[in-house]
Each structure stands twice: as C-alpha cells, then as structure tokens.
Amino acid sequence: MKDLLYVSRAYYPSIAKLPAFDKLSHEMKQNIQDFERVLSETTTDKDLPPQIGKKLAKMEAVIARAKSCPVDCNNVDKKLRQLVDLTEDEANFHRKQSAFLYQLAVQTMPKSLHCLTMRLTVEYFRSSLDLEQSLSEKVLNPDLHHYVIFSRNLLASSVVINSTVQHTEESEKQYREATVQVLNIEDLKLNSHYRLAPLHLSLPEEFRVSFLRVDKLSSYQIRTEYLSIFSHSHYLLPKIFPTLKKVVVLDDDILTQRDLSDLWSLDMGGKVNGAVQFCAVKMEQLKNYLPRNSFSENSCAWMSGVNIIDLSRWREHNLTETFQRLVQEMSTEEGLSETTALSASVLTFQGLVYALDDSWMLSGLGLNYGHDEYALGRAAVLHFNWEHETMARAWHS
Incomplete structure (x- = not known):
C-alpha cells in the first residue's frame, strides 16, 4: 500500500x-x-x-x-524524489523527538514510580557515552574472543549467550561479563560486497535430506x-x-555446556x-548436486552450530567472492535455486574444513x-535441529 501510495502521489500532480x-x-x-485514511488507522497487516x-x-x-498518459517523466521523477526526501526528514524528526521525550520522561518521573525497565533506561542514558566507548x-x-550469532529470535539468542557466558572461564x-553488540545487517552498507540479491538477514540453512535404499529383496527403506x-x-x-582475525559462530538453536x-x-x-563432521551424510550421497570427482566418496559433510572461523585465512582465499560466484553460476546455469546454498557452501570450503572432535557438539x-x-x-554444545523451513530431497544410493 505504501509503495502504491508513493507512486500515485508522484503521478498525481502531472x-x-x-x-x-x-x-x-x-x-x-x-x-x-x-x-491515507487506511494507513492512518492501521499499524500492522492484520489491522x-x-x-x-x-x-x-x-489503485493498481x-x-x-x-x-x-502523456506526462513528463522528469516531473514524475522529481516529485517522487521529493516524497522520499520528505519521508526521510519526517522519520529523522520523529526519531529525534522520540529519543528526547523518552529521556525527558525517565528523568522527570519520580523514582518511587520507576519500574525495573525505567531504572535501566535511566542508567543507560547516564552511562551511554562510557558504554559506547567501552x-x-x-x-x-x-x-x-568474539562470538557471532545470526538470528531473528531474541529469546533463543539470549539462551545461547547466557549459557556460553555462564560456562566461560x-x-x-x-x-565473564560479556559485551553484547546487536547489529542490523541491513544497516551495514555492504551492498557493494553482495551483488546477488537484496541484502537481508538469512539464517543457517537446515536441509532435510532423505536417502532411498533398495535392498536385494526389492524392499524400500528411507x-x-x-x-x-x-x-x-x-x-x-x-x-x-x-578488524577481527578469528570468530566462533554459533547457531541460535544451541545450548552451551562447557567453556x-x-x-x-x-x-x-x-x-x-x-566444524564438527556429520558422517551420517557422505559426499558420495550428495553427488547429484556436486561436480563429479570433487570429493572422496567417504568424506563427510560438515555442520554449523559451533564453528571456529579463521577470518585471516578466509580473506587470503577470497571465500566470500568464491561463494558468490558459485551461487551465481549455479542459479543461472544449473537452476538449483533450492539447493544452491548447500552446494555452494560445500564447494566453497572444499579442502578448508578442519574436523573438530565430536565432543564439541551433539546434534539432532x-x-x-x-x-x-x-x-x-x-558434549560442549547441544544442537537442537528443529524441523522448520526445511527442504526435502531424495537421493538414491
């Protein structure tokens, strides 16, 4: 609705x-x-x-x-840009006004009426400069030591952070007093490094892989x-x-049990x-989606969940560019849109995965x-593999 409203406002004067x-x-x-009336009365789609x-x-x-209609495109473009600028100015004004009023409210409210949230807010504004510097x-x-979680789930991330910090030596x-930084990936201005699709947060890909076996009695087992x-x-x-050389990447569906x-x-x-190897799935079983003779038949797949990443070596090997190139090639030539992430990840880290001891993570x-x-x-980490947004594919072996 908002997009259509912007376009119609841009064309209307002409x-x-x-x-x-x-x-x-x-x-x-x-x-x-x-x-305008509908949007003024609603805040979410369900309203x-x-x-x-x-x-x-x-409207369409x-x-x-x-x-x-025979309108001057330059006038339409000019009007659309004006609307965008006005919207940005209005958003900045409301953001600053909100911050000012929030700060004014917490500073003028009697302390006897403060709840925990208000007290924390007051402390935040008092120490914001020191906090930002620290x-x-x-x-x-x-x-x-730096840990990274890609997640949209605040509660799940809190569990991961708390359990990891709790067992930290x-x-x-x-x-033991961890510093937590929350980043919005859409605000990081990385579009020049990511040309394949609009930049947005994507979570670890979880695939449901089914193997169909046929024994000598012609019975099927999946x-x-x-x-x-x-x-x-x-x-x-x-x-x-x-600026970092190494990070540990954690999924948001894990629970840490030791340092x-x-x-x-x-x-x-x-x-x-x-990474912890996942030998229940061998590369030979994924051969339909990988170039021939790329891997040893008995080599194992690897799992996310807990991964120690050497960013210095990553940069030396240009793995980000390698992954982007593989995704682009597979999407345009082989049409593997649903399995591109799996295939590209396996190929990107070919020969560059260090097998962690199984005691580091128990999955499933x-x-x-x-x-x-x-x-x-x-197990240092327990990995809860929930069945959500998974992809089913059957390979014959």
Whole structure:
C-alpha cells in the first residue's frame, strides 16, 4: 500500500495538469485519500480492512492508466524524489523527538514510580557515552574472543549467550561479563560486497535430506537426516568484522555446556572452518548436486552450530567472492535455486574444513531420540535441529 501510495502521489500532480484527464485525476485523488485514511488507522497487516484487496486492485488499475498518459517523466521523477526526501526528514524528526521525550520522561518521573525497565533506561542514558566507548574498544579488539550469532529470535539468542557466558572461564582474552553488540545487517552498507540479491538477514540453512535404499529383496527403506549449513549472511563475516582475525559462530538453536575458549588455541593447519563432521551424510550421497570427482566418496559433510572461523585465512582465499560466484553460476546455469546454498557452501570450503572432535557438539536433539547419557554430558554444545523451513530431497544410493 505504501509503495502504491508513493507512486500515485508522484503521478498525481502531472495528471491534474491535463484537462483531458479530469476524471482520472479525480479518481486518483480519491484513491490517494482512501489509502491515507487506511494507513492512518492501521499499524500492522492484520489491522487492514477486509476489502483491502479490492482497494489495492483499484489503485493498481489507476496507476496503470496514469502511466499511459502523456506526462513528463522528469516531473514524475522529481516529485517522487521529493516524497522520499520528505519521508526521510519526517522519520529523522520523529526519531529525534522520540529519543528526547523518552529521556525527558525517565528523568522527570519520580523514582518511587520507576519500574525495573525505567531504572535501566535511566542508567543507560547516564552511562551511554562510557558504554559506547567501552563497546567500541571491545568489539574491535582482535585480541579478545568474539562470538557471532545470526538470528531473528531474541529469546533463543539470549539462551545461547547466557549459557556460553555462564560456562566461560575468565582469562585475559575472555571475560565473564560479556559485551553484547546487536547489529542490523541491513544497516551495514555492504551492498557493494553482495551483488546477488537484496541484502537481508538469512539464517543457517537446515536441509532435510532423505536417502532411498533398495535392498536385494526389492524392499524400500528411507533414511532421513538433517544437515545445517551456513547461509548467505555467514559469507559476509570478513566484511562485517574487518578488524577481527578469528570468530566462533554459533547457531541460535544451541545450548552451551562447557567453556569454548579452547577453540581459539586449536592448530587448524591452515584450514579456515573448524566444524564438527556429520558422517551420517557422505559426499558420495550428495553427488547429484556436486561436480563429479570433487570429493572422496567417504568424506563427510560438515555442520554449523559451533564453528571456529579463521577470518585471516578466509580473506587470503577470497571465500566470500568464491561463494558468490558459485551461487551465481549455479542459479543461472544449473537452476538449483533450492539447493544452491548447500552446494555452494560445500564447494566453497572444499579442502578448508578442519574436523573438530565430536565432543564439541551433539546434534539432532529435538528430532532424534535415545541419545546416550554419556554423550549428552560430554558434549560442549547441544544442537537442537528443529524441523522448520526445511527442504526435502531424495537421493538414491
């Protein structure tokens, strides 16, 4: 609705100047007023009136007619730019006004009426300058230990952060009082590094992989495994954190049970990605989606969940560019849009994965049952592979 409203507002002044199109001008004005009224009364999609579909179709038809009129495109473009500038100015004004009023409210309200949230807000405004300076120093310091989570789920991320910090053994590079920085990937201005699609947060890809086996008695058996790998967002790590040399990447569906600091002292022998191998899925079983003779038949797939990433080596190998190139090639030539992330990730890290000991992570919780109690207790990280937005594909073996 907002997009259509912007377009119609851009065309309306030019249409209104054409006497031959008075009827269209009047109809367009009515549609604009109707849209403005609806948007002023709603804040979410569920609040929209039942007949919104008809209103959208009507506005689209009016705009289509307006586009066919002999109007000066420069005037339309100029008006559209003016609307965008006005909207940005209005948004900035409201943002500043909101911050001012919020600060004024928390400072003038009697302390006896303060709830915990208000007290925390007051403390935030009092120490905001010191907090920003401290945060900047810590998040940019390559000598400290840095953990990264790509997530839209605040509660799940809190569980990961709290469990990781709780089991942290304090050292000169790691502190029990963790500094948490929240970044919006859409605000990082990385579009020049990411040309394949509009930049937005994407989460670890979880694939449901089914294998169809046929035995000598011609009976069919289907085995299903869940494979969690990096998403498009993960390949922006060196761009998001240009000063860091190593990071540990955690999924938001894990629970930490012991200190993870030993990951930083591992000698990965020049490898880039320290990951737990997932030998329930062999590369030979994924051969339909990988170039022939690319891998040893018995080599294992690798899992996200807990990964130690050497960003220095990543940059040396230009893995971000490699991944983008593979995605582009597969999308245009092979048409593997649904399996592109899986194939491109496997090929990008070919020969660059360091196999972590199995004790670092136990996967399959939430799906597989009957886990050994000893295995549950010794695992540094428990990985809950929920079945959400998964992709089913059957390979014959």
